[in-house]
Amino acid sequence: MARPDWHTYFMDFARLAQRRSVCKRRKVGAVIVRDRMVMATGYNGVPKGVSHCDVVGCLRDELGVPSGQRHELCRGLHAEQNAIIQAAFHGVKIRDGDMYCTFRPCLICVKMIINAGIRRVFFLADYADEMTEGMAAEAGLELIQLPSDGEGGGLP
Numbered sequence: 001m002a003r004p005d006w007h008t009y010f011m012d013f014a015r016l017a018q019r020r021s022v023c024k025r026r027k028v029g030a031v032i033v034r035d036r037m038v039m040a041t042g043y044n045g046v047p048k049g050v051s052h053c054d055v056v057g058c059l060r061d062e063l064g065v066p067s068g069q070r071h072e073l074c075r076g077l078h079a080e081q082n083a084i085i086q087a088a089f090h091g092v093k094i095r096d097g098d099m100y101c102t103f104r105p106c107l108i109c110v111k112m113i114i115n116a117g118i119r120r121v122f123f124l125a126d127y128a129d130e131m132t133e134g135m136a137a138e139a140g141l142e143l144i145q146l147p148s149d150g151e152g153g154g155l156p
Helices: 006-018 059-063 079-089 107-116 132-139
Strands: 029-034 037-043 098-103 120-125 142-145
Touching: 006 029, 006 037, 006 079, 006 098, 006 120, 029 079, 037 079, 079 098, 079 107, 107 132, 132 142
Parallel strands: 098 120, 120 142
Antiparallel strands: 029 037, 029 098
């Protein structure tokens, strides 16, 4: 087995975090990396002490809300949000770091990522939120899609 390149290595952490999600619609994982070290991880799910969606049901499904719309109608937080919150909760510096996500972040997450000082987001699969590209570009946040086969190439 060949030694994984850095992108594959860190995306594997995001994929592992993704496995913790109990979201009924889409399981997402994220990891924040700084200086080639994992600073925080996150997966989409409900806040601490709140019943999981796989127990109480999905309000978005019940209301027929399309993917990428009306994020406020969800009990859970996104993986990117949970990774940023985990870093803040533990006092971990993430400014000038990179984020690895299993999906392209939505607009809400992109705004949080920008304000957290993260400089690049590497992701595997696309997400239906058309405004992310423009805001990310305006703020100087790089959104970089990696091949989904896990062979991401060397870390630039």
